[in-house]
Amino acid sequence: MRLQPQVPEPESIGFLLLPRFAMVAFFSAIEPLRIANRISGRTLFHWDVISRDGGPVTASNGMPLAATWSLQDAPETPSLAVCASFAPEQALDGELLEWLRSRARAGCVLGGMDTGCFALAAAGLLDDQTVTLHWESLPEFRARFPGIEAVESLYEVSAEGFSCAGGSSAIDMSLDLIARRHGNELAALVREQLVHDQGRLPASRQRHVARPIGDADPMLDRAIALMETHLEAPLGIQALADELGLSWRRLERLFERHLGQTPRHFYLERRLAHAHQLLIDTRHSVMDIALASGFASASSFTRAFRRRYGLTPSQLRQR
Template identity: 75%
Template sequence: MVAFFSAIEPLRIANRISGQTLFQWDVISRDGGPVEASNGMTLAADVSLANVPMAPSLAVCASFAPEAAVDETLLDWLRERAAQGVTLGGMDTGCFVLAAAGLLADQTVTLHWESLPEFRERFPEIEAVESVFEVTPSGFSCAGGSAAIDMSLDLIRRRHGDDLADRVREQLVHHQRRQPASRQRGLPGQGLDPLIHRAIVLMEDHLEAPLSIRALADELGLGWRRLERLFERDLACSPQRFYVERRLAHAHRLLRETRHPITQIALASGFASASSFTRAFRRHHGVTPSQLRRGLESS
């Protein structure tokens, strides 16, 4: 819901400030009926898939478990829109749907940072980056949340100039003008030694196939003992321990938000077997992966 309204509200405000209908939109659902968002609120739709008017662009907005409602009917419908020349985009985790339809070839896309590792595992042929938003001649995508504001402000700026975009931004009390390549989040270690920050970025980019600490140090151009000292000095832990904790945090999210088998989650988090994953997960989180999942299903 945050991403959805963050995309639309800048456009509505641009219309109001300009005194013109610069932007128009329709809310589409499968059958034209209301849709329940992840926060439990319902959103009224304007039109069903079968009755969508021709439009130059289409945004797929998704949140947790983005492929839960995907079937061949929806994928074929998206392929038909692409064949008609409609520019397609994804918000938050919407790119999972577009990728499943085979519509992201040769594009650079972004998704919410929590979903990037899983997307890269599922669709290794697609370049997925942790930026706020991406706009190309072929499509667009944003990380969800307030990133949709930045993407819509960029659209206003490109079509109607800096002055209108800045006035809309002021109305939204959105003080920071983020560029597309801005990183979505401040990682742990940001504001500390730049080498630690770079090390953490590398760790986050290699959750499924973890680098050895020596390889990590080599990537940074320093000795592994110096890397150990930097982590102990600034984070009071070894780089090995920090790396494992990041992988276990990723596994915890996958257990909560997907239905992937535990063995697959273990591999996606850089563990060689389900047994080693279970032992590490229990030590860190106090429950086994199976116990966590059963608790979520019963709540």
């Protein structure tokens, strides 16, 4: 994934698997490389799978995946992707962070998949870079690392590093690598084998609100984007309407027509979903998560959370 015009064949890429990594992102990254090798009739790409101790790593879906190297004996590679998903920071310690720093000092270009950038940021390796990660984890990442520019794109690639949001965005990032190294024609043939849409641009949005096929409204997208950027300090519905240049009544009709619910209810659902993710992925206190989700007190947050999920925030963490 390094941006250099000439690379040896095969080009080696390391994949460091953290506990509960996203298996779909990992396979989405390596399958295009495998197919490129098959179509070309040459080994254009080689990958090394690394875990802390060289043993299997259990993915977020509960399936173990064998690694081929430990941190101590892993070969140096031109690039290395940190593969993570839920609660990435729970896997980090001084040994792993120093190992990442040593790779960077050796000239390895480092990247993150899904939430892998948490590890790189904790190691101090993302200065002056623009990164992306899964949209659910973007608010927490921005709060933890305010000095790093984190955007909601599919993937980011530069001479300094790379990152993708996970899921199928890893396919797009690997196709981009294939095109840069071996031309658009090979990348197109690989995409065809994957039955993948025409190449999506890196800056494409990660997600679209679920609604009936063919039912789209740019104004609704703008309204939801405003909500997403004001989870900690929620806008009132009238203030939201004013920002959009709409009447309160028209905004209500917009949400009812496309989503079958009021903007107030939709906004609350978004805030609670954000809180749910923070409860799973972080060790922040219930009060801190309440404030980060726009609630003035832990008690009001707990009541709303129980109504939505049928259990309290503390009970969720005990499961």
